[in-house]
Amino acid sequence: MSAADTTTPAKAPPRRPSPPPPAPPGGPRAKRTSAGTPWLLLAPCLLVLALVMGYPLVRLVTLSFQKFGQSQLWGFQPAESVGFDNFAGVLGDGEFWQVVLRTIVFAAGCVILTMVLGMMVALLLQRVSGWVRTLVNIALVAGWGMPVIVATTVFKWLFDSDYGILNAVLSRLPGVELIGHNWFASGPQGLAVIMLLVIWGAVPFVVITLTAGLTQVPAELGEAARLDGAGAWGVFRYVTLPVLKPVIVMLTTLSVIWDMGVFPQVFVMRNGHPEAEFQLLTTYSYDRAFVVNDYGQGSAIALITVLLLLGVVAVYMRQMLKIGEVE
Amino acid sequence: MTSVRTLAAPRRTSRLGWNLLGLLVFAVAGFPVYWMLNTAFKPAKDAIDPDPSLLPTHLTFDNFGRALHIADFWGPVGRSLLVSLAVVAIGVVVGMLAALAISRFAFRGRKIVIVGILAVQMVPLVAMIIPVFLLLNDLDQYDKLSGLIITYLTFILPFTVWTLRGFIVNIPKELEEAAMVDGCSRTGAFVRVVFPLLAPGMVATSVYGFIQAWNEYLYALMLLSQKNQTATVWLSNFSTKHGTEYAPMMAGATMMALPIVALFLLVQRKMAAGLTAGAVKG
Numbered sequence: 001m002s003a004a005d006t007t008t009p010a011k012a013p014p015r016r017p018s019p020p021p022p023a024p025p026g027g028p029r030a031k032r033t034s035a036g037t038p039w040l041l042l043a044p045c046l047l048v049l050a051l052v053m054g055y056p057l058v059r060l061v062t063l064s065f066q067k068f069g070q071s072q073l074w075g076f077q078p079a080e081s082v083g084f085d086n087f088a089g090v091l092g093d094g095e096f097w098q099v100v101l102r103t104i105v106f107a108a109g110c111v112i113l114t115m116v117l118g119m120m121v122a123l124l125l126q127r128v129s130g131w132v133r134t135l136v137n138i139a140l141v142a143g144w145g146m147p148v149i150v151a152t153t154v155f156k157w158l159f160d161s162d163y164g165i166l167n168a169v170l171s172r173l174p175g176v177e178l179i180g181h182n183w184f185a186s187g188p189q190g191l192a193v194i195m196l197l198v199i200w201g202a203v204p205f206v207v208i209t210l211t212a213g214l215t216q217v218p219a220e221l222g223e224a225a226r227l228d229g230a231g232a233w234g235v236f237r238y239v240t241l242p243v244l245k246p247v248i249v250m251l252t253t254l255s256v257i258w259d260m261g262v263f264p265q266v267f268v269m270r271n272g273h274p275e276a277e278f279q280l281l282t283t284y285s286y287d288r289a290f291v292v293n294d295y296g297q298g299s300a301i302a303l304i305t306v307l308l309l310l311g312v313v314a315v316y317m318r319q320m321l322k323i324g325e326v327e
Numbered sequence: 328m329t330s331v332r333t334l335a336a337p338r339r340t341s342r343l344g345w346n347l348l349g350l351l352v353f354a355v356a357g358f359p360v361y362w363m364l365n366t367a368f369k370p371a372k373d374a375i376d377p378d379p380s381l382l383p384t385h386l387t388f389d390n391f392g393r394a395l396h397i398a399d400f401w402g403p404v405g406r407s408l409l410v411s412l413a414v415v416a417i418g419v420v421v422g423m424l425a426a427l428a429i430s431r432f433a434f435r436g437r438k439i440v441i442v443g444i445l446a447v448q449m450v451p452l453v454a455m456i457i458p459v460f461l462l463l464n465d466l467d468q469y470d471k472l473s474g475l476i477i478t479y480l481t482f483i484l485p486f487t488v489w490t491l492r493g494f495i496v497n498i499p500k501e502l503e504e505a506a507m508v509d510g511c512s513r514t515g516a517f518v519r520v521v522f523p524l525l526a527p528g529m530v531a532t533s534v535y536g537f538i539q540a541w542n543e544y545l546y547a548l549m550l551l552s553q554k555n556q557t558a559t560v561w562l563s564n565f566s567t568k569h570g571t572e573y574a575p576m577m578a579g580a581t582m583m584a585l586p587i588v589a590l591f592l593l594v595q596r597k598m599a600a601g602l603t604a605g606a607v608k609g
Contacts, residue, residue: 128342
């Protein structure tokens with residue numbers, strides 16, 4: 001079975017010959033009741049979301065304008081409003097800006113590499129024999145389905161300084177001596193390893209979604225372009241890419257959101273105490289709140305992260321709305 | 328399998344090169360999983376060899392026994408199971424109703440609802456952890472599985488609504504209309520026509536949601552104490568200040584990952600279809 005036959009909407013039974021529409025008895029009634037029906041159907045969902053998302057979101061905003069530490073948490077002191085103090089404290093801190101820059105570089109690296117590799121593998125899968133495609137799919141799905149925490153644990157083992165397989169294998173190459181090399185001694189190198197872990201976990205989703213998308217690229221379009229003299233690159237650039245654009249926009253946006261939110265990978269890789277050089281916005285906010293016990297500043301950092309994401313999300317929203325409209 | 332070759336039109340001569348490249352991708356993508364299994368099944372003393380052999384020499388199940396004894400395994404697994412099943416049960420029922428509303432009804436405010444549900448999906452979990460922690464603290468739900476179930480709905484529900492929407496959109500509206508012409512009520516048309524066609528999509532979405540809940544780490548770590556930990560947090564028991572016991576840890580990782588990966592293999596194709604439904608056609 002290929003991804004193709006799951007995406008064809010034609011699996012529904014053939015339509016019966018449409019009878020002449022003699023004002024169906026259920027018709028007008030259905031129309032009248034339908035005004036309230038969708039809201040009734042939506043109510044439970046909206047209610048749950050308001051409780052589990054809405055309230056905490058509002059609380060996040062109010063918290064970021066409050067002085068909130070241990071004594072407020074235990075109720076010894078009431079939380080008092082401090083205006084923009086938390087933001088001023090965060091933004092005035094040189095370390096914060098380093099963290100912002102590091103997070104953006106990290107997330108951008110993850111997203112770009114994930115998308116490029118994902119596209120290359122998806123295109124490759126169209127050209128290989130069936131059995132190779134099956135093998136690659138199994139490897140991809142195994143990586144995709146692995147719990148993040150398991151994947152992080154496994155990568156920690158692969159990159160172990162004394163007994164890690166990577167050091168052992170690389171050291172077998174002539175002129176390379178890496179036994180005992182600690183990949184996490186420096187921030188950039190350690191984050192590169194974590195980036196690899198994130199990409200390894202993210203590429204399968206991109207490949208499988210793009211593969212599903214590629215089956216919907218009409219073959220005639222590619223053939224027509226080839227007849228007009230387009231090479232492989234030309235077909236990709238002027239036929240495949242434009243058709244896949246909505247999927248690519250969706251995948252890129254989701255990747256940005258996920259990669260800006262990377263937390264367990266850093267947290268577990270650094271045994272729950274990431275060093276200063278490993279801090280990303282997420283771990284930094286966590287640190288401020290739960291290690292330093294300054295929930296106000298922690299919330300301010302979280303809020304700034306969400307605002308940073310909003311720009312990207314806006315693009316995605318427009319795309320999704322377009323999809324919603326055509327249906 | 329031929330249907331996938333829509334654009335490629337490969338020439339037989341170049342197939343070999345592509346296949347070799349494909350095998351390379353297979354090796355790189357699959358290696359971490361292979362190495363986890365290899366370490367899990369080899370004697371613990373072989374795992375701490377600075378020059379390990381790439382192929383297994385002899386197999387043992389000792390590491391699994393040890394993994395089960397280092398810290399209680401079935402307790403955390405039972406808790407993860409309970410939490411994940413509860414989250415999926417609530418998520419799918421509530422989510423399906425909402426998905427139906429946004430995919431089958433035209434109504435004022437529909438756009439806002441869609442944007443709202445999508446926007447919720449965008450907020451990183453980590454950003455919410457502080458207020459969620461305080462909320463559960465206030466509600467006396469800290470360190471309780473019920474509290475964790477409530478918070479997991481934050482990411483399960485938007486996901487369920489959005490993917491089920493994808494599956495519903497793939498079911499032609501005309502089928503319902505035909506049933507209604509034949510005298511079915513709107514509800515009757517849904518129950519008799521749409522629901523049976525939607526069932527596979529619901530199963531896939533449930534399994535997928537179950538996996539997501541099962542895999543969650545951050546909330547489980549933050550909102551539960553040691554005595555109530557779930558399966559993902561259990562794995563950290565192998566790392567102590569005195570070092571990490573890698574061989575039993577990989578056995579533990581294998582026990583956690585294999586059932587999930589197997590479930591995943593079953594539903595991932597359906598999921599990809601649901602996720603992309605309408606995305607390309609639009």
